[in-house]
Amino acid sequence: MVAERAHEAQEPAVVAAPTPPIVPSELPEGIVETAEELKRHWYVGSIDQGTTSSRFIIFDGEGNVVAKHQIEFDNLYPKSGWHEHEPMVLLSTVEQCIKGAMEEFRKMGHTKADIRSIGITNQRETTVVWDSTTGEPLCNAIAWPDTRNKALVHELKAREGADTLSQLCGLPLSTYPSSVKLLWLLQNNDAVKQAYEDGRLAFGTVDSWLIYKLNGGAKAEKPIHVTDSTNASRTMFMNLHTLQYDDTLLKFFGIDKTKVQLPRIVPSSSATEFGKVVSGPLQGIPIAGCLGDQSSALVGQCGFSPGQAKNTYGTGCFLLYNVGTEPVISKHGLLTTVAYDWGGDKKPVYALEGSIAVAGAGVKFLMNNLGFITKSEKISELCETVTDSGGVVFVTAFSGLFAPYWIDDAKGTLFGITQHTQRGHIARATLEATCFQTKAILDAMEKESNHKITRLAVDGGMSESDLCMQTQADISGIEVDRPAMRETTALGAAIAAGLATGVWQVLEDLKDVNKNGRKVFRPKISPQQAKKRFAKWERAVEMSKGWVTDINEEFE
Template identity: 55%
Template sequence: MPRVFIGALDAGTTSTRFIIFDDAGRPYATHQIEFEQHYPHAGWHEQYPYEIIKCANDCIEGAVKKFVADGYNVSDIKAVGITNQRESTVVWDSETGKPLYNAIAWPDTRTARLVHHFKNKNGAEDLVRICGLPLSTYPSALKLVWLLENVHGVQEARKRGTLMFGTVDTWLVYNLTGGGKTGTDTRFVTDTTNASRTMFLNINSLKYDDFLLDFFGVSQGVRLPDVVCSADDKAYGNIASGVLAGVPIASCLGDQSAALVGQRAFSVGMGKNTYGTGLFLLYNTGEEPVFSKNGLLTTVGYHFKGKKPIYALEGSIAVGGAAVKFLRDNLRLISFSDEVGQLAAKVPDAGGVIFVTAFSGLFAPYWIDDTQGTIYGITNYTTKEHIARATIEATCYQTRAVLEAMAKDSGYELKTLKVDGGMSNSDICMQIQSDIIGIDVVRPEYRETTALGAAIAAGFAVGVYSSFEELKRVNTDGETTFKPSITEKKREKLYNLWQRAVSRCGGWLRDEDDDSEIEEETRVGDGTQKQFA
């Protein structure tokens, strides 16, 4: 039988890639582009909406070109799946299709003041029960509130009734299916996994909730995308132009949900940890949402058309690979990201250094907004090797804190931790992780499980797969298992030192320290004027 192929567009926080998989989950062609990040003020993190689209189109073109050069036909690609950075917020005008401000990326903390304001608002105590998320700078809701309060163009579009809001998945699908141009079947949709990260979706009904919309003041004048299943052969339409014109978009999942699918965590009690720009540990809780009492998020794991939604508990850690990027780009301690592991391996421990990488505050399970990055334990003995190791250890300590919270909420302790993402490529990082959590860490040979998950979901939507049983052998060859190699006594000593550092880092930021005064040119978002051919 002719081989079937599925494309996966993975629009991450710092780079975009397009990967073409066969029906056995093997990659045949890939093209990746790293795109620019913008930090106009301390705590602000923006991206150009046009660049997000340009990178997507360029990656599709590049991968398909390689695919065809290897002797395959474009017609062999039956569908495309999309996975994306979550919570990042885009606003645009329905009449022109043009963005009204730069995309505000998920780690952005400009809304810290709004968090405190809304926490004191009547009804705040009910939010987690309704949407599964606590008030923080992380979800999309307060990013939209900030835009409505501060950007003149957004305010005017709201008055005209032309203001469109979406996360990155919505912006991608909207543009890939025509961008609102006459004669195109443009889709304005989002899937349940992404919608569950906005704070606008009722986590039980999976529909927009009137109370939530009223609470955040967005019930009038803001056009929200239709919420559809993560895997659906009709909802996302077809690609309108380019080398894949006419190919259906058959799935869309937030990146961490896609990784859950890519790790084939289809049974209750299965989980994974993705080491990307941030770290995200998801744990399958089945067909009913579980509400955490220990600082975790309740989210949609995945939702395939014709099946019940699957929920997950999530521990979101804001800074993972971003800390390595900080060592490379800001401090210039390393020239390439891979060097952090090489440096860390030169010392037996961090020499007493603890790096609390709270660049965007601390997320799960701590949820400390009033802190920033802090390094403890620096002495004359400290070297860049110690700092490199402390940077890796910070991700591993936070993973342990999330695992402990999940065990309390679920009553079940993971026996092994499945891992993927960029930092999982480092053997020393994964060995340190195993040492700190005290269980086996299992790494697949192919680690782009986020893209693989989008492809698997699209395959289900168009009938390439009909059951999870068919995926048992996907991406299982060449697994590596890392086993704990330190004593329990040493493990607890190290972790207690981390916890002590966390307990001391809160309370650093105060309202009078806020630097939110912005010039008029910043208000209108000069970056969105950048045009791409």
């Protein structure tokens, strides 16, 4: 059973009858409207801070994009296996995106007062540490695909109790969770180590960092240092049942919570817990929603019923399957995570998740490293220069293989190259790698649930490719359902904020959100053909193992 949670949350605001005028307490000061006027506006903003870009999007009550601004930023790779971000760049790009989208919004005749609230969705696991006395970062953020902590993971797996951790937190020991990233910093970064000993070390994922700084940071009268349960469930510090930090987990990692300031865990939707923006074009607007990006995409796809699944094709690829209000601990290489948590008397909803490290990153590799294309969106055009992959299989294990394999010692490996091989064949094999791994995750989810998924909702950059989505339908043998408006990750955070501030009252109000113009891809090859293609992929996965023979070799 899901235990009682220590945190409290307000119910979503209930809009009164058309008269008399109402003043919802969570709206910016000075706004007085009737319920009819309140519904007419229905605008919610969403910060979407991802691995390669930040964006700010303003939605109306039907889930349509009204205004948008996006900025890409540099990812840092100082050593092999290292992947970093500058925390202040993450913040500044978000602030610039807010400014850009608000300029567009005002040109349409709107004002700041038309925005009820904003939500935040973010890349998960990426670890930020800062000095709580100054509010300044102590080092670059360690991004979620970073694998510098491989040796540490091997040490941790040998510790007593390692094999029981997933029963508490739903995650296996790997390079992925924030806990191992923080522990690596404590062991290897002198500034972080000293801040920990002094008791001034603040830790958080990107959501915590942005909320902290948007509320004024260390200069605020009462600094706001919080996270929601979807993000906290990616740290390996939180108990899935209580939705609070677990002493057993903290002890395993050797974390003394009197020396590090962990963000307080709150529900994903709240009119008060996340504070307000203190400066800029949104000054005074409440931050009312927060969801890790993959949970946010499930919400944005309105996957509110057990059995519904979505796959987001971003830098990585993440498939979430709604399992309802009781967590299911996987026996087949999947993660268990919090899907969303509306707080109050509502139970949290959980999901099984399959994580693929390389999806859009594979396309970026072809573009940036090999010069195959000049823009990511040209990938389908290159693929269509050939009719198939020409027997090429590309195991894109740039960071090992994630779910459901969890092979740390794999490396990216191309099989089947001949003198006949062209760039188009390798491009097709790159897209197929993501589709094959998605098929493997779908198979694992079927084993966990004893239920075959018949339709997969999709979003993210690679879902723009009709070829990729048709390939996914062919390989998986199921329908692939793509919405016309594919900013579902940002929409999920907007929904969380809107539910807290009266834009929507109940989930039923969202039944028509983002439903128009969806395209369904259906399998065009036989199950026998799909099975044969997948068997070749599985053989390639086996052959890609064991390339990392010395866990420290790539750091020497």
